[in-house]
Amino acid sequence: xxxQSVKQEFDAAPWAGRVRKYDIVKEATIAFVIVSMLVVxxxxxxxxxxxxxxxxxxxxxxxPTDFYATTVKELAGTSESAGYGxxxxxxxxxxxxxxxxxxxxxxVTHPVDVPNDxxxxxxxxxxxxxxxxxxxxxWKSASADQQTMWATTYDTAITDxxxxxxxxxxxxxxxxxxxxxxxxxxxxxGSLDSLLLAGGNFYSTDNxxxxxxxxxxxxxxxxxxxxxxxxxxxxxxxxxxxxxxxxWLWLYSIWYQVPPFTNEASAPVGSNADxxxxxxxxxxxxxxxxxxxxxxxxxxPRIIPLHRKIWKSYYAEENIKRRK
Amino acid sequence: MITETQTPEDSKMWTARLRxxxxxxxxxxxxxPDTQPAYVASWIYVFGVLTLVAFVDxxxxxxxxxxxxxxxxxxxxxxxxxxxxxxxxxxxFFVFMVVHLWGKFWMAAWRGRRTATWIxxxxxxxxxxxxxxxxxxxxxxxxAQWIAFEAKDGFNAVxxxxxxxxxxxxxxxxxxxxxxPLVLGVIxxxxxxxxxxxxxxxxxxxxxxxxxx
Numbered sequence: 007x008x009x010q011s012v013k014q015e016f017d018a019a020p021w022a023g024r025v026r027k028y029d030i031v032k033e034a035t036i037a038f039v040i041v042s043m044l045v046v047x048x049x050x051x052x053x054x055x056x057x058x059x060x061x062x063x064x065x066x067x068x069x070p071t072d073f074y075a076t077t078v079k080e081l082a083g084t085s086e087s088a089g090y091g092x093x094x095x096x097x098x099x100x101x102x103x104x105x106x107x108x109x110x111x112x113x114v115t116h117p118v119d120v121p122n123d124x125x126x127x128x129x130x131x132x133x134x135x136x137x138x139x140x141x142x143x144x145w146k147s148a149s150a151d152q153q154t155m156w157a158t159t160y161d162t163a164i165t166d167x168x169x170x171x172x173x174x175x176x177x178x179x180x181x182x183x184x185x186x187x188x189x190x191x192x193x194x195x196g197s198l199d200s201l202l203l204a205g206g207n208f209y210s211t212d213n214x215x216x217x218x219x220x221x222x223x224x225x226x227x228x229x230x231x232x233x234x235x236x237x238x239x240x241x242x243x244x245x246x247x248x249x250x251x252x253x254w255l256w257l258y259s260i261w262y263q264v265p266p267f268t269n270e271a272s273a274p275v276g277s278n279a280d281x282x283x284x285x286x287x288x289x290x291x292x293x294x295x296x297x298x299x300x301x302x303x304x305x306x307p308r309i310i311p312l313h314r315k316i317w318k319s320y321y322a323e324e325n326i327k328r329r330k
Numbered sequence: 331m332i333t334e335t336q337t338p339e340d341s342k343m344w345t346a347r348l349r350x351x352x353x354x355x356x357x358x359x360x361x362x363p364d365t366q367p368a369y370v371a372s373w374i375y376v377f378g379v380l381t382l383v384a385f386v387d388x389x390x391x392x393x394x395x396x397x398x399x400x401x402x403x404x405x406x407x408x409x410x411x412x413x414x415x416x417x418x419x420x421x422x423f424f425v426f427m428v429v430h431l432w433g434k435f436w437m438a439a440w441r442g443r444r445t446a447t448w449i450x451x452x453x454x455x456x457x458x459x460x461x462x463x464x465x466x467x468x469x470x471x472x473x474a475q476w477i478a479f480e481a482k483d484g485f486n487a488v489x490x491x492x493x494x495x496x497x498x499x500x501x502x503x504x505x506x507x508x509x510x511p512l513v514l515g516v517i518x519x520x521x522x523x524x525x526x527x528x529x530x531x532x533x534x535x536x537x538x539x540x541x542x543x
Binding site: 014016017018019020021023024025026027028029030031033034037038041042044045046048049050052053054055056057058059060090092093100101108109111112113115116211212213214216217218220221226229230233235237241242245246249250252253254255278280281283284285291294295296297298299304307308310312313316317318319320321323324326327328329 | 362363364365366367368369370371372374376379380382383384386387403404410411413414415416417418419421422424428433435436437438440441442443444445448449452453456458459462463466469470471472473474475476478479480482483484486487488489490491492493495497498499500501503528529530531532533534535536
């Protein structure tokens with residue numbers, strides 16, 4: 007015990023042994039010049055990634071079928087966003103870890119009324135044909151049950167037709183086909199991006215509705231797959247092009263490569279993977295942060311003697327042997 | 331110490347106490363030493379200062395990008411170059427910081443009442459990850475769209491998404507440009523001052539009794 011105390015005091019006390027000249031300002035200046043030159047050199051040689059942003063116009067023009075089908079899902083309430091839960095709506099309770107329902111407890115702080123915010127309001131703010139205006143009026147004046155019946159019937163029919171609305175048999179779909187077609191045309195002309203962002207207002211800096219709508223279709227996901235950005239291919243730390251990405255997120259990304267986190271069907275971990283991974287990473291980070299206070303963990307540097315390499319010359323000069 | 335112009339009561343003033351505490355713990359020769367212990371003789375010691383200068387590089391390029399706006403680099407070749415300076419500054423910053431972190435781990439650099447130094451270093455590391463992450467979110471390109479879409483699920487899953495919204499570029503912009511650099515700057519200053527106060531940790535085995543680890 008006394009030896010420990012002596013050692014602690016020795017480690018904490020100002021160094022009274024041999025010293026050497028060390029020009030800290032000169033070192034920092036030289037380091038700044040060298041690092042700056044390296045940054046300039048890397049920038050000149052490799053530039054930086056900047057794949058163009060996706061737009062609703064691009065989606066509706068290059069894959070109108072998918073955009074159309076996604077619009078129908080938004081109206082039917084069968085899209086991922088419509089069933090998401092907090093913080094957007096109360097359609098589900100969200101993820102949990104045992105008794106911890108943090109997503110639910112945090113509440114709906116960013117309410118998004120999916121059919122209205124993503125489809126009906128943009129249509130209401132647009133110049134429509136007489137037929138489209140009539141369809142919109144029909145939709146608005148119908149009961150919620152009627153709206154759901156029309157949209158879900160049409161959504162099921164499109165799904166049965168493998169997503170191709172052009173080959174769907176006739177049915178009681180109400181105004182839904184006209185509304186979906188109208189929004190597809192608006193998107194193809196490039197108006198939907200700003201309609202979703204500002205919603206008729208002047209200022210807005212919140213892209214939540216756009217991102218949610220994008221995520222409900224295949225356009226964004228397909229682009230991410232093509233760029234190798236999906237979570238199960240280390241996508242959280244990858245980025246477009248041949249650039250290093252956020253390599254420092256490896257400890258977070260790694261859990262999305264291994265079971266049970268990779269199996270969404272497996273309960274409770276796989277089906278709540280996003281929540282479990284957060285907690286795992288939080289625990290590991292806390293472990294590293296509080297290493298000095300954790301017996302055993304804090305002894306690793308003494309047990310694995312890499313320090314003998316770091317202070318090799320000092321140990322040799324002072325003839326200090328490793329203590330077991 | 332009380333000078334001729336001071337009364338004894340002056341030493342009880344908050345200002346005088348702060349000054350005296352500063353002078354006692356961090357005199358200028360500790361703050362800007364021109365010698366180091368003989369054992370400070372490895373390349374591993376360079377990575378702390380390399381991290382600091384990379385941070386300065388990032389702040390400079392970031393300041394230019396902040397004035398020009400987040401979409402500037404999409405249409406200007408000069409903007410793309412400055413964005414590249416920012417990008418590669420961040421990449422080097424993390425390489426230096428991670429080497430510094432693991433170097434300090436294997437030195438058990440928390441010994442000798444340096445626990446707070448280690449913890450502030452870790453907090454700086456986490457703040458850096460947050461700053462880089464928010465930087466990726468405000469690129470206003472495809473990468474940013476995809477990261478926002480994916481990241482929202484992680485934050486929402488643990489309730490954080492109710493307050494921190496990766497899909498809200500206005501919020502993320504302010505956090506990236508104002509809040510996190512300030513937090514990182516303050517923590518870094520605290521970390522460096524702690525290092526200067528305690529000095530560089532002596533080698534393991536330098537004295538008998540290293541069971542204290």
